[in-house]
Amino acid sequence: MHTYIMSDIHGHYTEFIKLLKMIEFSEYDHLYILGDIMDCGTENLDILEYVIAHANVHLLMGNHEDMLLNTYRNKSQLDRKYYKALWIQNGGDTTAMELDSLQNKNCEKFEKYLDYLSELPLYKFITVNNEKYLLVHAGIYLNRDIKSQTRDDMLWIREDFLNNQNTANLDFSIIAGHTPTIYLQQCISHLDQNQKLKAFESKIVKFDKKIEIDCGAAYGNYLGCLRLDDMQEFYQKVEDNRLFIF
Secondary structure, three states, X not given: OXXXXXXXXXXXXXXXXXXXXXXXOOOOOEEEEOOOOOOOOOOHHHXXXXXXXXXXXXXXXXXXXXXXXXXXXXXXXXXXXXHHHHHHHHHHHHHHHHHHHHHXXXXXXXXXXXXXXXXXXXXXXXXXXXXXEEEEOOOOOOOOOHHHOOHHHHHHOOHHHHOOOOOOOOOOEEEEOOOOHHHHHHHOOOOOHHHHHHHHOOOOEEEOOEEEOOOOHHHOOEEEEEEOOOOEEEEXXXXXXXXXXX
């Protein structure tokens, strides 16, 4: 049994399946996806269907799932319009077309999908080989305990998490997505040369008890996967490079 981590698949179901075949993913393994399975790509509901159908695939909330839910289920009509504009600007138009088609047909899957997404956790602690990990979409404020983090903190944080080096006393490592690793070479000044090279190549980057695994699938770079048992990395190139604001 192996434990795998992915993040930010962004609607690239074809590459997702290729990567699962590459790692020989089986019913005995566990896969944790750190949010953003949809938007930008064109196979969004295919991924959602796969995740729902497999009990050993565990999805966490990402900012894109959150924008989707606010677009359809926020109690305020004004807020729904705001979130829809934000969501579409960030690549949500492809997912919106798929979901709107279901809604217009009064398909029961529409509400089923929203119900499932609304129950996604914001974070999860796991232990593999006696090593403890915090899984979260974007990151956390390191000067607060986990219960003091807000929803927006864990879904949208960037520089305040990435540049904070005060991790020496943590008894766990943090695995996050959200920020494509190619941008880490620009926003983190203290990366060593090896990790700078990996960031430049859109590969998984490790620093300060943090592991960043958004390898830029939304930008036509890679869908990355980390096997926690032995820290082996796997990559599948994404051919569709339709750009969006992350």
